[in-house]
Amino acid sequence: MRAAPTILHLDMDAFYASVEQASKPSLRGKAVIVGGLGPRGVVATASYEARRFGVHSAMPMAQARRLCPNGACLIPRFSLYREVSDTVMALLRELSPLVEPLSLDEAFVDLEAGGVAFDGQAARATGLRLRADIAAATGLSGSVGLAGSKMLAKVASEEAKPAGLLLIEVGTEREHLAPMSVRTLPGVGPATGEHLRRAGITTVGELAAAGEDELVRMVGRSHGVGLHRMALGLDDRPVVAERDAKSVSVEDTFDVDLHDRVRIRNEVQRLADRCVERLRGSGHSGRTIVLKVRRYDFSTLTRSETLRGPTDNAAVVREAAARLLESVDTTGGVRLLGVGVSGLADYTQEDLFAFADALAARGEGAEAGAGSASDAGAAAGADAAGGDAGREVADAEGGQGRDQSAGREAGEGPGEGAGPGLVAGPVRGGGAVPGGGEGGLGRRWSAGGDVRHAVYGPGWVQGSGVGRVTVRFEQPGSEPGRVRTFLVDDPELEPSDPMPLVGDRVAGVAGRTAPERA
Missing domain, CATH: 3.30.1490.100 (DNA polymerase, Y-family, little finger domain)
Known part of the structure; x- marks a missing residue:
């Protein structure tokens, strides 16, 4: 444990869905569900508006549509997510050389190693400045946790969601953790949680009070010792800048x-x-x-x-x-x-x-x-x-006729209605795929995929079916755009790459000088 809360954990809020809302003006403030659109598709991320209906990551897409019938169900666009992630990670590396990315939208930062914070006050100021810089550079919000250890920093960022900052002062860790559910601790999943519940242990405070010997007897030496240390708020793991791929x-x-x-x-x-x-x-x-x-x-x-x-x-x-x-x-x-x-x-x-x-x-x-x-x-x-990492996240782009969402059971196929005016057509991972279309009618277009029309410019697929494709013509920073419908084989309509989320603002932040050292 450190003497000051100088480990920062950043977790972007509903990252995939937030990127979609930022890049599609008509979806701002609306329920957005990102994932596989086929019968075996699962939810990768849901916006907070969709979460109010009970939608969550790793849920089957069919169930998500039943819970939130007016939600916009979209394919993931990982090239854009990576671009935004690169911008966020660049901001983190301005703070410190010790940045440990956990996924596209999550990372630990050692503020002491960067010389930007050596006490709680400076750490809080750094966290607030980081959140403001991310909002300016991407238009997105992130939640920040600050503590004297990685475990507590992650707990703090989770509590701070959405769009908040929480600092856990060194010395208050055990008191802070005590009323929380045992499921809060890393490594305590449903099975371990149920095993502890049957023993009468439901909170972290009860876990700490049980003692190391009792926990070792219940769950084994390795797991028991680790659980007891976490319940006491003890975590000495350093922030590691590079993780070798296995x-x-x-x-x-x-x-x-x-x-x-x-x-x-x-x-x-x-x-x-x-x-x-x-x-x-x-x-x-x-x-x-x-x-x-x-x-x-x-x-x-x-x-x-x-x-x-x-x-x-x-x-x-x-x-x-x-x-x-x-x-x-x-x-x-x-x-x-x-x-x-x-x-x-x-x-x-x-x-x-x-x-x-x-x-x-x-x-x-x-x-x-x-x-x-x-x-x-x-x-x-x-x-x-769940969340924003895993093998299928990278696989989604090259689908080859598959809709590979961040969930492992994503699939392709005709979808149900996907919100007001949104009908998820047959899905191919990564936008439109020439040939083979609906019943031989032509190209297939994926709901949420990027397109460009020779006359109307850039837009995105809102839905397709019966030989037609509906496109909303808008782009990041514009007003909500108009919807137009075309034949699926319209020669003036073609797939395109995603438009940069914020362009000038990204360049402006990337080119600024490093922050002053506290």
Whole structure:
């Protein structure tokens, strides 16, 4: 624990939904739900207006639509989210060299390392200035927590939501935590919470009073010791500027279970290519190839194989993934497929390319490695990734006919009504996809996707159906725009990249001098 509350935790408020509201003037103050629009889609983020109806992240999209029938249901636009995130993280790095990003919208900052705060008063002033800078640069709000440890700073930011700041003074941690639910503490999920409840422990104060020995008896030594320390507000973890990636992977969930073995094999090959593309983009290579298969009954199997050395060669990864698939029974149908590479390194063995060529020619296997494991899957929503990080967040852009939301069970398919004037049409991850359209009528357009018309300029898809696509023509900073309807094959309408959220304001903040040191 530190002697002053100089660890800052920033958590942007309803990040994806807030970005959508900021970039689409007609949605400001309205219920917005971002996620997969298909029958297996899940909610990635909901605006606070939608949360009043009970909508939350990781909820099946179908349930969210029932709870909030007038909400605008939109596909995620991760390229724009990353752009806004980069702006926010740049502001954090102006405060300190020690910034630990946890996701696109969340990070810890060591204010002492940056020399901007050594006591509570300076820390509070820094937090207030940061929130103002973020609002000026992006038009968005973030919640800030300040404390003498990472755990308490995160607790404080959660309490400060939305759009607030909370500082927990050093020395008051135990008193502050005591009345809170045990679920407030990191690592206390539903199962542990229920186990503690049956023992009569529902608050952090009761957890601290139980004592370390009793908690060790109840949940085991490792977990028990950790729980007791957290209940006392003790956390010595430092802010770490860089986190090494442990694996790179891609996954696709299918609207209809796959039964054809050839189709399944082709999908695995395609996923292997996408995984290698991402692997190379991150500047890594890896030794262990992992195949993930979720079957029709939600049971999830993983198979892995470790190579002689690290590789970023697509042929090697494809061959290994194909061999791993041979050991999996897909008779009943496949719901999800994934390919990953772990054991990452920042180099590739020089002779591995020759090994890859020989491997492809002979069809021989690499050395078997990590073995296999299987586990029973839970319901689709339970496996969804909440908030703004996870493998599917990155996967969503390249959908290849999939709507990969931040939830792991996102899918494609015709949607229900998505709010006033919003009808979620057939979904393809990432905007409009030429060809194949609705019943052969032409291109498919995704609700929320960016478009540009030769006459009317930039806009976004409000909905589609019966061979028509409805577009609202507006852009960040404009007044709510007019809605127009076109044929799905209108040659003057085409997909486009998202428009920058705030342009000039971002440039202005990025170019300013660093803040004065307290």
